[in-house]
Amino acid sequence: MLVLALDTATPAVTAGVVELTTAPSDPPTVRATRIAHDARKHAELLMPGVLAACAEAGVALTDLDAIVTGTGPGPFTGLRVGMVTAAALGDALDVPVHGVCSLDAIAVEAVEAPVTGNLLVLIDARRREVYWAAYDDQARRFDGPHVETPAALAARLPELGVGATAGGAAEVHAGLLGRPVLSPAAPSPAALVAVAADVLRSGAAPEPLQPLYLRRPDAVEPGARKRVSTG
Structure with missing residues (x-):
């Protein structure tokens, strides 16, 4: 195939x-x-x-x-x-x-390396935030995906049992997260x-494609025009 x-x-x-x-x-x-x-x-x-x-x-x-x-x-x-x-x-x-x-695909490759504890996959979400999900050592997702600030995510690491990280934002925030960084980035x-x-x-039929945006787009429909007083 x-x-x-x-x-x-x-x-x-x-x-x-x-x-x-x-x-x-x-x-x-x-x-x-x-x-x-x-x-x-x-x-x-x-x-x-x-x-x-x-x-x-x-x-x-x-x-x-x-x-x-x-x-x-x-x-x-x-x-x-x-x-x-x-x-x-x-x-x-x-x-x-x-x-x-997409985070699942990063996790599948990352766990080819030995992982002690669970795996955190995170990528850049812009606006000083990251998209993330948590996986066991078999790349099975048990939390996420979510979007939040790196600082808020760092506070969650003990409860998630994270032993290593992967994804494009992992290296960027390695100092804050304090965990080994594994490949790949994407x-x-x-x-x-x-x-x-x-x-x-x-051979099963695919599910409908559903994008994981996790937050609303910046662009919004304009509201009704304000009425202008003539006097």
């Missing part, structure tokens, strides 16, 4: 072609990956990355069997680029599109597919 994996929940604009066998014991195999880093150019960089990954893998878009996309949490504009692209490609190619939590194509592997192999 050939799967296109996308994620734009972080400054990393990620696209990759991943092969998944029917054997549950076989990990996903990456055929090609394209990752660009620019938090302001998700829309410009994603499709060129998709096409370049497909070209390197020696497959056409029509050869794909499924698409997996990160659903965040992430900033509104960047996150929807990946999800809309995945949905549009799925519709055009008539293949299923599966959404996975979801990889293989990890995105690994999160969705069971449902991909089962």
Whole structure:
């Protein structure tokens, strides 16, 4: 099974072609990956990355069997680029599109290293906040995702039993959190597919794509115009 994996929940604009066998014991195999880093150019960089990954893998878009996309949490504009692209490609190619939590994909790869205690995954949410979720040493999420300040999150670490951190904001706030920082900083194509592997192999219909914005967008509809008195 050939799967296109996308994620734009972080400054990393990620696209990759991943092969998944029917054997549950076989990990996903990456055929090609394209990752660009620019938090302001998700829309410009994603499709060129998709096409370049497909070209390197020696497959056409029509050869794909499924698409997996990160659903965040992430900033509104960047996150929807990946999800809309995945949905549009799925519709055009008539293949299923599966959404996975982007933090889950980071956790799946991070726990490949030995983890003492639980794992905290956190990425930048802007506005001096972070998106975060907590996982056990098998990458099973037991809290989150949430959005809050790093200081408020640091106060939660003892109750969460955190022994290590991962994600793009982990290194930035390493001094405050006081825990070892593990790779990766962003979801990889293989990890995105690994999160969705069971449902991909089962052939089950995907759930509707639901973006994890966690807070309302900055843009709002304007209110009614105020009446101006003439005298």
